[in-house]
Amino acid sequence: MTTLSEAACAVLAAAAPAEKCRLTRAFAADWREGRITEMGDALPSARPARPERPRLLPPRDMPRRSYGGEKGRIGLIHALAHIELNAIDLGWDIVARFAHEALPRDFSSDWVQVALDEVEHFEMLERLLGSLGAAYGDLPAHDGLWQAAEKTAGDLLARLVVVPMTLEARGVDTTPPTMDKLARNGDTLTPPALDIIYRDEIRHVAAGVRWFTVVAERRGLDPKAAYHRYMAEHYPAGLKAPFNHQGRAEAGFLRDWYEPLARE
Template identity: 30%
Template sequence: MTVEYLPSNQKRGKFMRYDTAVILKRYFLCERALVTGQAGWLSGVPYFDIKMSLPKMLWEDAMTAHELRNRVYELRFPSRMLEIGDDQALVDLIHQSHNAPNPLAFILGLSRVFKPALKQAYVDYLEMADLLGDGPTHRFLELAIKEKDVQIQTLEKLVSPYLEKNDPPSIEVALQWVKQLQDKLNQIGGIGIENCKGGEVNLSDKVFSPYEVPNRDKRFIPVRFYWPDIVDKSFPYGEGVKLQLRSAISHLNEIWAVENAGFILHEFAKDLGWDFIYDAARWVYDESRHCTMGYERLKQWGFEENELPLGTYIYDSCKGKDPIYRLGMLFYFESKNIGKKPERIKSFAEFNDQVSQHDMDFDWADETIHTAYGKRWLSAILEKRGLDPKDYQKIQAECDRLVDEVIHSATEEEIQQITSITENMIEKAKHIVAAYERV
């Protein structure tokens, strides 16, 4: 007896549930590797505009990765396995790209190799994936495509002046590195729907680690201490104009927190896993927003980069130390200063400085989240090491000591320098106020 069947030739039946999970798992692994690399390079990238743009990008990438990861678990239920498997060469290549020979090379590797490859992979996937069976993936990958497109355009726009200004040998090294990455990516089959071809990936024998001495933009004034009251207790915190300036400079100098959050994301990614990476990506992004808040207020008031101090003393205090103290340092300063924010918000309202009030208000909300991050992840890493998770307070105490040690190392020359910078800023601010009152 011949059994008859209805025809089934619709292309939407191409990918079954497990096939889809394998592909999305690959994309998750790529995004995760890109997030850790971007975070780790934050202290090594000198260009302020790029240093402030990467945090948003890595946070967006982490959000995409989070959705991919959850979708893979849904499709593989009840399994919670996310093995690298056949994607090992691809993941290795992205990790080896972290060993870029200079900051320019790393940035171009993102904008010209990996972000375009992932964007195209998402486009190709959505053209073949079924909207009915895999509707949830369509939603977040459509957003990811838009985000990747903006990221690529932003990086290319921001890096363009540095390609013109950098010394030719550095540019040549960077461009050659990008070619190596692209060639190797092509050899292993790219980031696509099919499994990569595999093979050895040997671009560098180095093991990347974040910069312990941060690279900073030369347009700003490089200092260790960014305001006199840090090293001179007789210098008043100030009211009125002085408080506005002090707050804006403090926000600008959260650049150390951007770099530090990136450092710990990279260093603890393996030990603490995805949930930590996800929280830390948000932490990095938030700190970059705070830094940019201060920068934009100062620029709006009329200050130029060459009048603004960028300090390193908090970041410096952890140099050569266990990265747990960098995590502790973020927790320490978040919990130490959060109680002062409502008072500042009230003061700015009295000055009718709505922007400073607005920025401090949102800063306060972020830092309540960060305090919880600090407590959670300090406890987690202590427990991972077989120690008492409640001992995070001892880490805080050591952070206090480390910072005091650096502060006490301040020289008279440094104190005079930052006092002069500050007095010049205050004097200029007074002229700005006077000019405004005459209008």
């Protein structure tokens, strides 16, 4: 019988986005409906499989995004689709890589659901690209998200701080103004898709905050002090302001955790 960690490794080993999405849906249903019951101890490789396209560039070499015109829309949607494809893998990676933590079943269920949400996001963005005569892989993309995963592979608290509590929290900060910019430029299709992603991101940040608190307390740490220590290690320059305080509050992310780290 397949274990959940084996299922996670199978998704991570799937190079084709369509297969990655198909396997995620199938394994998420198996877990939810009790056909997969054991965590297992299969360990994922350091990097997930990737399709031949898009070409991956260092973040500094990526072209600047535009919000205007069809070309700008395609560039933005393509970049977001790449983030969501990486996020599918990040959801499964946290399930398998940290199975040794022996956390409650709800921990795995939360991150399986995150991976399933990211499948919905990726496919929604793929459809938007198709409506514009484009496809995922047409443009270059950067590898920053998985580099962050590699740097935090040895510590669950570090992974939670960097991925849901910083990178996804940054999405909660920036998505509403991005939607406003697109709407002002006459885009009526992309903002509704981003609103779906935004609402799900709040839940993902909430899962990060919740499980960071649980794991920190299990280790005998004060959660807020531990958060500041990890942030000093991984983001010594602090966090870029302004913050979406309302969205972060909905995620249970307290201002006295992140606001002292603000930089303009």
